[in-house]
Amino acid sequence: MKKVIVACGSGVATSQTVASKVKSILEEKGVRASVEAVDIKSLDQYIKTSDVYISITKNTKEYDIPTLNGIAFLTGMGMEEETQKLLDALK
Amino acid sequence: MNFANLFQKELIKLNAEFSSTDEMFEALSNDLIENGYAETSFKQAIIEREKEFPTGLSTETEQLAIPHTDTKHIKKPFIYIVKLNQPLRFLQMATTDTWLDINIIFMLGIKEPSKQVGLLSLIIDKFKDEQFVNTFNSISTEEEMLAILQKQFRSEDE
Numbered sequence: 001m002k003k004v005i006v007a008c009g010s011g012v013a014t015s016q017t018v019a020s021k022v023k024s025i026l027e028e029k030g031v032r033a034s035v036e037a038v039d040i041k042s043l044d045q046y047i048k049t050s051d052v053y054i055s056i057t058k059n060t061k062e063y064d065i066p067t068l069n070g071i072a073f074l075t076g077m078g079m080e081e082e083t084q085k086l087l088d089a090l091k
Numbered sequence: 092m093n094f095a096n097l098f099q100k101e102l103i104k105l106n107a108e109f110s111s112t113d114e115m116f117e118a119l120s121n122d123l124i125e126n127g128y129a130e131t132s133f134k135q136a137i138i139e140r141e142k143e144f145p146t147g148l149s150t151e152t153e154q155l156a157i158p159h160t161d162t163k164h165i166k167k168p169f170i171y172i173v174k175l176n177q178p179l180r181f182l183q184m185a186t187t188d189t190w191l192d193i194n195i196i197f198m199l200g201i202k203e204p205s206k207q208v209g210l211l212s213l214i215i216d217k218f219k220d221e222q223f224v225n226t227f228n229s230i231s232t233e234e235e236m237l238a239i240l241q242k243q244f245r246s247e248d249e
Contacts, residue, residue: 009144012201013159014184017211057144058187071185075150075215 002033002090005046006070008056011039015056018070022054025073025083026090033090052089065089094170094210094244097200101126102171103233112179113138116158119171119198128200133164137198147181147191153218154191156181157211159199168207169200172236174228195227217243 004022008015015037023035038046040057047053047063056070066089072082101122109115120134140160147156178192197214201207217223223243230236 009140012162012204013157013199013207013211016204016208017215020208021212056185058185069185071148071183074184074211075148076219077149077151 002051003049004033004035004052004054004086004090005043005050006035006037006054006056007040007043007046008037008070009040011037014070014074018054018056018073021073022086025086029087031087031090052086054086094207094213095241097168097170097210098172098237098240098244099169100233100237102128102169103236104171104173105231105233105236106176107173108176109179112141112181115173115175115179115196116141119173123169123171123200128165128167128169130164130166133160136160136164141181145182145184145186147183147189147193148215148218149183149191150215150219152221153195153224154193155195155197155214155218156191156193157197157199157214159201162202162204165200165202167200168202169198170210171198171200172196172240173198213244 006015006019019035019037026033050065052066053063054068054070068082068085072078116138117134120137123129123133124131137158137160141158146158173196175194178194180190181193183189183191226239230239
């Protein structure tokens, strides 16, 4: 199964919220994938085993996997575009 | 968890004025520490986290900031509401250069992230709703604010 990770500063509020939103979008679209909120400090180790990274912090590094803008899923601004990118990445 | 319980009259500040975000964070932290909601470490933690991971948000209808920090600094979950007379500048979340003029602060004291996972999306959904935003912005007393928020956040049990 494909794996999506979401990371924010402390893993307290925003990554959990975005992960839950992304989960419900994927369910709605009938896409099977695991979605996990992770701590930014352990991001590097998670990246290796994941297919998509949804970011809620400023990115200081480039990663090899598709990276999406998590704020879109949080506020709804630009969400359709990011949802399409997510679906394409999980194909 | 019933989110309505997170609102307290002592944690609502309307017509507030601060000269900087740091000054606001200090004043709010002092209230939270004095009233037993936060550890003394909270003050420094919230100031530093906002610098590293800013929390300004913009929806179609309103802009707000949702400062929060690690669970270890929280004693008792809370939401501290502030309406500012003069906006303060917050960086938009995940940016280093997009500044937002913010009048509305929802400071989140999250103790158990898994139980409070619906809270943030609920807050953001409210601020996408023009009717709620108009009501929120027109409220001028703490009592009225508490009543409205408890009503709006009541039925959303986890």
